Amino acid sequence: xxxxxxxxxxxCLPLTAVLMPAALAKDTTPLxxxxxxxxxxxxxxxxxxxxxxxxxxxxxxxAQKDVETALLKWGRLQAVLNPADADIVIVxxxxxxxxxxVTVKDPRQNERPGSITxxxxxxxxxxQHGRPSRSTDIPDQDRSMSTDTNGSLHPQVEAGDRDxxxxxxxxxxxxxxxxxxxxxxxxxxxxxxxxDVPAVDEFRKAIDAAVKQAGQQKP
Numbered sequence: 001x002x003x004x005x006x007x008x009x010x011x012c013l014p015l016t017a018v019l020m021p022a023a024l025a026k027d028t029t030p031l032x033x034x035x036x037x038x039x040x041x042x043x044x045x046x047x048x049x050x051x052x053x054x055x056x057x058x059x060x061x062x063a064q065k066d067v068e069t070a071l072l073k074w075g076r077l078q079a080v081l082n083p084a085d086a087d088i089v090i091v092x093x094x095x096x097x098x099x100x101x102v103t104v105k106d107p108r109q110n111e112r113p114g115s116i117t118x119x120x121x122x123x124x125x126x127x128q129h130g131r132p133s134r135s136t137d138i139p140d141q142d143r144s145m146s147t148d149t150n151g152s153l154h155p156q157v158e159a160g161d162r163d164x165x166x167x168x169x170x171x172x173x174x175x176x177x178x179x180x181x182x183x184x185x186x187x188x189x190x191x192x193x194x195x196d197v198p199a200v201d202e203f204r205k206a207i208d209a210a211v212k213q214a215g216q217q218k219p
Contacts, residue, residue, distance in 0.1 A: 031210040033183040035170050039087035042077040044068050045110050047093035047165065048177060051103030059094040060109055063164070063192040067092055070200035076207070081112060086171035088183070092199075093165040094192055164191035166199035 044067045046060040053059050067090060068079045083089045167185040169176040184206060191199040 031213055032206060033170070036088060036168065036183050037207065037210050037214060039171075040076075040078060041080050041085065041087045041171070042071060042090055043080050043083050043086035043088075043171065044071070044090045044092060045083065047091050047167075048107070048110070050093045050109070050161075052106045052109065053094070053096060054102045054104065056094075057104075060092065062194065063092050063094045066192060066194050066197050067166070067200060070197040074200065074204055076204070083171055083176050084174060089169045089171045089173075089176040091165070091167045091169065091177055092192060093161065095161055095163040095165065095189070097162060097189070099162060163187050163189050164193075164199065166191055166203070168203070 044064050046064055050060055071077050071079055077088075080086050165185070165187045167182045167187075169182050170180055173179055184203065186199045186202050188198065191197075191202075
């Protein structure tokens with residue numbers, strides 16, 4: 001006569017045979033969209049909703065240039081100026097390190113006429129020739145406080161932007177930020193820290209992992 005324990009073992013065998021393949025199956029969910037893996041050109045822009053910090057008016061522009069320089073050192077992506085010409089659009093925003101901070105709205109932060117060149121591992125933006133307009137005659141520090149036509153100031157309080165933000169969208173669109181969801185993001189304290197730029201390093205690691213995964217899934 002078969003013991004109760006042996007009978008229980010035999011009953012569990014079919015269930016085990018069904019569950020084991022599912023448990024051992026590899027996760028085939030892509031780590032990131034294909035357009036990020038295949039991208040070869042990138043544009044770096046400042047978040048259109050970001051204001052100029054009163055204490056550090058050029059913080060976003062500095063972060064923008066630091067990211068471009070880090071991309072150049074990486075070598076995988078070529079920096080371009082027009083989002084419509086880029087495979088991906090990287091949107092950066094320097095955090096304030098505080099729960100809220102006073103900023104001045106300045107939509108001209110992303111105005112960068114000219115071309116991108118590289119020298120000695122650094123990014124240089126060539127500007128247009130000829131006399132600049134009246135608004136660009138003002139130094140950056142002063143211009144950040146002169147966004148109104150009558151010269152009055154309109155400071156605003158930004159909340160919830162304590163950490164640096166690095167968000168990647170699909171390119172070749174006239175409105176890449178507003179027309180689609182981000183494909184990858186990194187929001188972290190000092191994520192856009194000058195020189196080392198941890199956000200770019202994390203993005204590189206994510207791309208490398210996704211490329212490796214894609215290679216393993218090929219027949």
